Amino acid sequence: MTTPVRTPAGLPGLPLLFLGDGADPASERGVDCPGELPPASDPGLVERARAAKAALGDRVFVLGHHYQRDEVIQFADVTGDSFKLARLAAARPEAPYVVFCGVHFMAESADILTADHQQVVLPDLAAGCSMADMATFEQVEECWEALEDAGIADEVVPVTYMNSSADIKAFVGRRGGVVCTSSNAKRALDWAYSRGSKVLFLPDQHLGRNTAVLEMGFSLDDCVVYNPHRPNGGLPDAALRDARMILWRGHCSVHGRFSLESVRDVRERVPGVNVLVHPECRHEVVRAADLVGSTEFIIKTLDEAPAGTSWAVGTELNLVRRLANAHPDKNVMFLDKAVCFCSTMNRIDLPHLVLSLEALARGEVENRIQVGPDTAAHARAALDRMLALP
Numbered sequence: 456m457t458t459p460v461r462t463p464a465g466l467p468g469l470p471l472l473f474l475g476d477g478a479d480p481a482s483e484r485g486v487d488c489p490g491e492l493p494p495a496s497d498p499g500l501v502e503r504a505r506a507a508k509a510a511l512g513d514r515v516f517v518l519g520h521h522y523q524r525d526e527v528i529q530f531a532d533v534t535g536d537s538f539k540l541a542r543l544a545a546a547r548p549e550a551p552y553v554v555f556c557g558v559h560f561m562a563e564s565a566d567i568l569t570a571d572h573q574q575v576v577l578p579d580l581a582a583g584c585s586m587a588d589m590a591t592f593e594q595v596e597e598c599w600e601a602l603e604d605a606g607i608a609d610e611v612v613p614v615t616y617m618n619s620s621a622d623i624k625a626f627v628g629r630r631g632g633v634v635c636t637s638s639n640a641k642r643a644l645d646w647a648y649s650r651g652s653k654v655l656f657l658p659d660q661h662l663g664r665n666t667a668v669l670e671m672g673f674s675l676d677d678c679v680v681y682n683p684h685r686p687n688g689g690l691p692d693a694a695l696r697d698a699r700m701i702l703w704r705g706h707c708s709v710h711g712r713f714s715l716e717s718v719r720d721v722r723e724r725v726p727g728v729n730v731l732v733h734p735e736c737r738h739e740v741v742r743a744a745d746l747v748g749s750t751e752f753i754i755k756t757l758d759e760a761p762a763g764t765s766w767a768v769g770t771e772l773n774l775v776r777r778l779a780n781a782h783p784d785k786n787v788m789f790l791d792k793a794v795c796f797c798s799t800m801n802r803i804d805l806p807h808l809v810l811s812l813e814a815l816a817r818g819e820v821e822n823r824i825q826v827g828p829d830t831a832a833h834a835r836a837a838l839d840r841m842l843a844l845p
């Protein structure tokens with residue numbers, strides 16, 4: 456059942472979405488949470504998840520993103536970043552059910568890449584991504600019109616980060632662009648600049664800027680930031696014409712929290728510490744760090760680090776905690792003093808996983824994520840271009 460979005464008293468016009476009830480059509484996910492959610496206090500939840508998974512056997516494939524809670528990760532058949540997980544699901548066509556413990560755009564990508572008979576489930580449809588929500592289809596269409604008005608649309612190749620809705624991937628696919636991950640952003644940009652003189656980079660300004668400046672030799676002045684909440688992106692046509700890199704004004708609410716202050720502070724507190732951060736962090740943080748790379752790079756770096764070394768890691772806290780536990784011989788700590796989980800990832804918890812698995816065991820598919828055929832085809836084109844990158 457869907458109940459209307461409520462507006463908190465005293466804040467007219469500001470809709471407040473309560474967990475589990477309501478719809479959020481303005482966001483990339485369109486929230487609706489049907490089903491009987493078991494209480495989080497149920498002491499039998501682990502047993503119930505185990506029993507439902509055993510009953511389903513090979514018919515279900517559970518994907519666990521690196522940022523998920525331990526209580527969920529313990530039931531994952533594989534763990535990884537969003538693109539790796541979507542590809543692994545596609546490589547398991549014998550599993551008709553794919554349960555994606557991650558966020559909405561990840562489940563969409565899995566639906567696009569898996570076979571038609573595979574059904575992808577997101578245990579809580581409220582698990583969106585604030586970064587993906589920062590670029591809606593209508594906003595990106597408007598931006599493209601601004602590029603056309605400035606007379607430069609023909610020179611621009613759109614590139615979108617994996618962390619974007621299927622609508623945005625399809626937009627990019629329709630206009631000859633490509634998807635990228637944090638591991639292959641430079642290769643995607645090299646490809647794009649071989650086809651046009653400018654790139655529109657969606658939706659993470661930090662990954663775009665960090666890659667352009669630190670890996671491709673661009674200057675900060677080569678980049679402009681398009682703000683979708685201002686007319687013409689807040690940019691005069693001349694600025695759009697002069698720019699080589701047009702960055703969408705989006706960011707990750709988790710990685711965007713790390714500051715230069717966090718880096719300075721940890722260096723003062725922990726002599727000899729290595730600062731290792733994700734490229735979704737702000738430019739000044741990445742510049743001040745010792746190493747920067749994707750989630751998979753962070754995991755590999757810590758696996759290979761010598762015993763006794765110290766590491767301050769700037770990425771999501773669930774992952775940093777698991778890495779610290781996995782490497783008791785190394786001093787692994789969170790880069791920031793404040794606790795910072797990805798709150799939307801954390802919406803997938805054990806009760807929601809039990810809800811999904813038990814429904815599937817009864818033959819009911821709840822919270823299915825399905826991308827329409829036209830959107831899927833164009834998004835797939837942009838994903839395929841990424842897969843074909845040299």
Ligand code: SF4
Nearest residue numbers: 584585586707709797
């Ligand atoms: S960590 Fe950031 S980019 Fe990843 S799902 Fe959460 S908000 Fe989105």
